[in-house]
Amino acid sequence: xxxxxxxxxxxxxxxxxxxxxxxxxxxxxxxxxxxxxxxxxxxxxxxxxxxxxxxxxxxxxxxxxxxxxxxxxxxxxxxxxxxxxxxxxxxx
Numbered sequence: 001x002x003x004x005x006x007x008x009x010x011x012x013x014x015x016x017x018x019x020x021x022x023x024x025x026x027x028x029x030x031x032x033x034x035x036x037x038x039x040x041x042x043x044x045x046x047x048x049x050x051x052x053x054x055x056x057x058x059x060x061x062x063x064x065x066x067x068x069x070x071x072x073x074x075x076x077x078x079x080x081x082x083x084x085x086x087x088x089x090x091x092x
Contacts, residue, residue: 020077
């Protein structure tokens with residue numbers, strides 16, 4: 001989902017927020033935030049493994065880097081939403 005949005009020339013700047021909102025909705029429905037974080041995140045060692053083969057086209061490698069940045073942005077937004085929800089729950 002994220003990598004398709006990145007590849008488009010008319011990239012939607014709100015796309016990371018929209019995707020994070022989908023994961024946040026799953027969190028509100030009872031899904032574990034840790035499991036959702038694993039679904040969103042691409043660990044740095046995984047990216048490094050993907051980048052190793054030199055037979056990949058340079059554009060493909062650039063897309064991997066963009067996808068990694070995009071996933072980290074989605075994860076940061078999701079974490080902020082979850083943190084805000086937990087703080088709001090404590091105040092009530």
